[in-house]
Amino acid sequence: MSPSAEQDLGAIRGALVVPGLPMQLPEYAGQADAGGEIRERSVAALVEAIADWKPSAVVVVAGHDPLAEHTKGSVGARVARLLLAGAGWEGPVREISVPIDADPGELDGAAERVLEGRTATGALVLVPADLSAKRTEAAPGHFDERAAAFDAHVLDAIASGDAAALIRCDLVLAQELWATGQAPLQVLARVLPAPVRSEIMWSALPWGVQYVRARWWGRKA
Amino acid sequence: MTFRLGRTVFDSDARLVMAIVNRTPDSFYDKGATWDDAAAKDRVRLVVDQGADIVDIGGIKAAPGVEIDAEEEKRRVVDFVAWVRGTFPDLIISVDTWRAEVGRAVCEAGADLLNDAWGGADPELPAVAAEFGAALVCTHTGGVPPRTRPFRIEYDDVVDDIRESLVEQAERAAALGVARDRILIDPAHDFGKNTYHSLEATRRLGELVATGWPVLVSLSNKDFVGETLDKPVGERLTGTLATTAVSAWLGANVFRAHEVAETRQVLDMVSSIAGHRRPARTVRGLQ
Numbered sequence: 001m002s003p004s005a006e007q008d009l010g011a012i013r014g015a016l017v018v019p020g021l022p023m024q025l026p027e028y029a030g031q032a033d034a035g036g037e038i039r040e041r042s043v044a045a046l047v048e049a050i051a052d053w054k055p056s057a058v059v060v061v062a063g064h065d066p067l068a069e070h071t072k073g074s075v076g077a078r079v080a081r082l083l084l085a086g087a088g089w090e091g092p093v094r095e096i097s098v099p100i101d102a103d104p105g106e107l108d109g110a111a112e113r114v115l116e117g118r119t120a121t122g123a124l125v126l127v128p129a130d131l132s133a134k135r136t137e138a139a140p141g142h143f144d145e146r147a148a149a150f151d152a153h154v155l156d157a158i159a160s161g162d163a164a165a166l167i168r169c170d171l172v173l174a175q176e177l178w179a180t181g182q183a184p185l186q187v188l189a190r191v192l193p194a195p196v197r198s199e200i201m202w203s204a205l206p207w208g209v210q211y212v213r214a215r216w217w218g219r220k221a
Numbered sequence: 222m223t224f225r226l227g228r229t230v231f232d233s234d235a236r237l238v239m240a241i242v243n244r245t246p247d248s249f250y251d252k253g254a255t256w257d258d259a260a261a262k263d264r265v266r267l268v269v270d271q272g273a274d275i276v277d278i279g280g281i282k283a284a285p286g287v288e289i290d291a292e293e294e295k296r297r298v299v300d301f302v303a304w305v306r307g308t309f310p311d312l313i314i315s316v317d318t319w320r321a322e323v324g325r326a327v328c329e330a331g332a333d334l335l336n337d338a339w340g341g342a343d344p345e346l347p348a349v350a351a352e353f354g355a356a357l358v359c360t361h362t363g364g365v366p367p368r369t370r371p372f373r374i375e376y377d378d379v380v381d382d383i384r385e386s387l388v389e390q391a392e393r394a395a396a397l398g399v400a401r402d403r404i405l406i407d408p409a410h411d412f413g414k415n416t417y418h419s420l421e422a423t424r425r426l427g428e429l430v431a432t433g434w435p436v437l438v439s440l441s442n443k444d445f446v447g448e449t450l451d452k453p454v455g456e457r458l459t460g461t462l463a464t465t466a467v468s469a470w471l472g473a474n475v476f477r478a479h480e481v482a483e484t485r486q487v488l489d490m491v492s493s494i495a496g497h498r499r500p501a502r503t504v505r506g507l508q
Binding site: 021022023028029030031032034035133139140207208209 | 507
């Protein structure tokens with residue numbers, strides 16, 4: 001960590017994008033913990049990010065389905081809590097929930113709430129977010145020929161830290177492709193518009209859903 | 222309430238497969254398939270691989286036939302029990318016998334459970350189980366002698382008769398020193414029963430479960446399945462498995478079976494429906 005970064009008071013230290021699939025939750029595991037490897041690798045990534053960035057707080061940005069009638073809370077937020085517990089995080093946590101069908105105004109509002117949470121020594125933004133769920137015939141949303149290109153665009157934007165490209169993504173198309181992570185990713189793009197570094201750690205579509213684990217390093221003051 | 226077989230303690234929601242291993246040349250279903258020593262050993266290896274919790278070794282077929290004395294019965298099963306004990310130290314070994322003399326010999330060879338399939342025909346058998354710390358299955362036969370078929374038998378209420386007989390046998394076994402958590406009860410479908418009796422015993426199995434004694438059911442390919450579906454031996458698996466599922470749902474704990482893999486699947490499925498067992502692997506809708 002450079003001295004200048006240490007003095008980057010008030011900045012977001014960085015963001016970690018992780019898969020948000022419910023299969024990671026223990027209550028949904030079978031005898032074989034099918035989501036266990038994804039979860040444990042995300043925990044490891046979170047441990048590493050916390051060690052590198054030494055944040056004073058974590059802000060979770062998770063999407064929620066506004067049509068859901070249950071009271072369990074969003075899967076993304078529950079996954080984030082699980083990862084934070086797994087990583088041994090005991091500091092403050094704020095959860096910002098954004099509708100998965102959010103319009104730009106709602107996305108702006110969510111971004112403002114994230115930034116309100118900045119602390120003197122910087123926060124880590126944790127973003128459970130998945131891309132399209134229509135990549136194969138067996139995918140939850142069946143095959144949609146537009147999905148591959150959509151995912152490629154989002155993955156390129158994440159890999160290159162191109163927040164503007166993320167924001168340019170078609171929100172309606174994202175909805176049609178069941179890309180439930182698009183809204184939280186767009187909030188991330190709003191709060192970290194110029195990451196100094198970006199990296200995709202892993203991406204795959206084992207069940208026809210595009211997952212990604214990625215880091216964005218925070219902007220300088 | 223828990224129960225114990227061998228060194229293992231089982232919860233009241235356990236659903237165990239007891240694999241039939243006949244050391245007979247003439248049993249109704251396998252017709253001597255495991256009469257040969259090597260074939261019987263292969264059968265044990267197979268059923269262990271298929272998920273059997275218990276093997277039930279029998280030296281005399283249930284149906285009438287050539288008389289087999291205790292010496293011959295022991296020749297058929299004792300050394301084999303010793304082999305199973307040595308080869309599969311943790312496998313629960315049951316022996317299907319009504320004779321105390323045979324029971325003693327197989328317990329010395331390592332048997333964990335005496336399956337008294339003829340309902341106390343030899344009143345000394347529970348004392349043998351007690352002496353060796355073995356478990357005991359008490360069965361209802363309606364009072365018929367070993368190796369006889371039911372003939373014009375009737376009950377005012379078959380399930381009442383089953384329950385009263387089994388509870389009496391279980392209490393007697395306990396009084397003779399068999400550990401209370403090593404006593405099971407078996408309504409013994411087809412034994413001393415016509416098809417209607419066996420169907421009613423299945424339908425009202427919950428009344429036997431309610432006694433608190435763990436319930437064993439022996440349904441596999443039996444005549445009541447065959448008569449119900451009009452299917453000969455060899456075409457009764459579906460009916461057997463349907464009865465297995467219903468019995469499992471109603472609370473039976475041990476299922477004596479020829480087809481172990483299929484029975485295991487049915488019991489696992491019922492256990493998961495009942496909320497007692499997690500599915501093997503869950504992905505659907507959770508990606």
